[in-house]
Amino acid sequence: MQKRALTRRSFLSLSGAIAAGLALTGCEGQRSDGKTEIEFVSYKREAVSIFEALMAEFNESNDHIYLNFTSPNDAVTIMKTRFVREDYPDVVAIGGDASYADFVDSNILADVSGYPGMAKVQPAYQEIMKSVTYVPMDGIYGVPYIANAAGMLYNKDMFAEKGWDLPETWDEFIDLCEKIKAEGEVLPLYLGFLDTWTILSPWNSMLVELVPSDHIRKVNAGEATFADYYREPAEKLLKLLDYAEDGPMAYSYEDACTAFARGQSAMFPCGSFAVPQILSANPEMNIGLFAMPACDDPDDRIIVSGVDLCWNMLTAKEDHREQIYEVIDFLNEPENLQTYCDDQKAIPCIEGDFTLDPLFDDIQSFLDEGKVIDYPDHSYPSGMACDAQLQAFLLEKDVDAFLANWDNLWQRYNKTVIRKYAEYMANQG
Incomplete structure (x- = not known):
């Protein structure tokens, strides 16, 4: 298998601007209330209400992490623009498609094959994530969440x-x-x-x-x-x-x-x-x-059947890996995943007793x-x-x-x- 690609796509070759300032105090990602802010940017506009509800539930119950989950219009373009500016979110939520392959090829996404919850991901969807990259790669650079057919x-x-x-x-x-x-x-x-x-x-x-x-x-x-x-x-x-x-x-x-x-x-x-x-x-x-x-x-x-939504951690935010995994654990909880599947007529990538x-x-x-x-x-x-x-x-x-x-x-x-x-x-x- 090939190791991480060292080249960058043209949209990443520009000189990066200074990251946009966050409305936080202290070190990067640290809020004034002492919580670490973890930012997810998702391309699933149709599921915005579900994720807003899950974000509210998470933030109400978690005492050390604040989840900021957004789903802007034309999200992938916004992601690319932020990458150029080196204004990286912690996680981008996209599908296992050509954009994912581009991001992997550009060394933007971190290897998450060590995520403990990966053992619960159905092998077929793990293989799909590996097959999408332009050449065979070591590792997996996104945690599959939802599939379609x-x-x-x-x-x-x-x-x-x-x-x-x-x-x-x-x-x-x-x-x-x-x-x-x-x-x-x-x-x-x-x-x-x-x-x-x-x-x-x-x-x-x-x-x-x-x-x-x-x-x-x-x-x-x-x-x-x-x-x-x-x-x-x-x-x-x-x-x-x-x-x-x-x-x-x-x-x-x-x-x-x-x-x-x-x-x-x-x-x-x-x-x-x-x-x-x-x-x-x-x-x-x-x-x-x-x-x-x-x-x-x-x-x-x-x-x-493709991976319609996966959680992709940015290499620039690997210092937040533990907190990011904690958020993904919450989103992957069976009741939360079932809620998404019921609303969006989707297929879970996670093994479990789900009702389709x-x-x-x-x-x-x-x-x-x-x-x-x-x-x-x-x-x-x-x-x-x-x-x-x-x-x-x-x-x-x-x-x-x-x-x-x-x-x-x-x-x-x-x-x-x-x-x-x-x-x-x-x-x-």
Whole structure:
């Protein structure tokens, strides 16, 4: 395994300004009341009320730590700006995604593999945190807290009324779509591909079943091309258009959530993160989630599940490690974690006797068996705008041109990561 990367991303290469002054007295982080202030900055705006309540509960009961938990708009941009100014919070709460990989690569995040509570984190999500980094790394640089899942959302009541079975293979899925289309009462699918990121939901769900889990690292190592892997998922993604609304690129994510909530479609290829939005349009809707049946063998089905929220300690604040761990212990207490899961329709990354929302009934066995893989797009370079490339492909419908363009763009926008991987492999002998 590679040790900590020494390079910094461009947003960290600027000369740091003096840290913004804190409204405290004495040494850094020390309040006038004698408590040590621990600052968490979270990107989960939708959960702000939950964390404000937990912050109040913690501060009322703790006599030596004051928890300051904020969830600003555009939180990741604010985090990066504060890093440039060397105005570091103690913890950033983000997902296990490309931003996490950037922060690890920039030597911003501390290794928390020694956190005692890590033993309670499900191994599958520990592995996901390790897999997100650009090259294999020693350690884990975030404590997984909450996960989500993607696949095919479906209208449980509609399926029960019509007597439709959940498809387990691609052929069964197409047969079901054909049946629903022939009946003509509702659409089989609603897509809402105006917001390009929504295309990544079915794309990710197909990739994890149809291509090797290490395909991106093989491409970065020069051992393969995306054209070797992406033809079948591209063709199947294109096939979804036959069963969806006319001109899905004209309808937004919100449009799709609303249409699905109103019963205009039987299914919606998205994830658990969409359910609160759907329920806002129809609070009584009975929603289920099943694994995307993109494969030919039911045993090859896998759930896309990523770490939606993890606690990441800053290297600049390692002197507060003991206090930070105490706060994380509190947030990870089963009753607090259950509260979050109930409100946000989320999956706990912590092992324990938790009650999941009925939304997850059809994928419970996948979660229990650890048949989960992280979202492949978490390893896509942001500059390449991969979601926009997929939208352009669905408009042009030229698979060969799409594959060639994807490989060309990958080499252009992923040069730094490819170089790092080459250095890593060379160092491994």
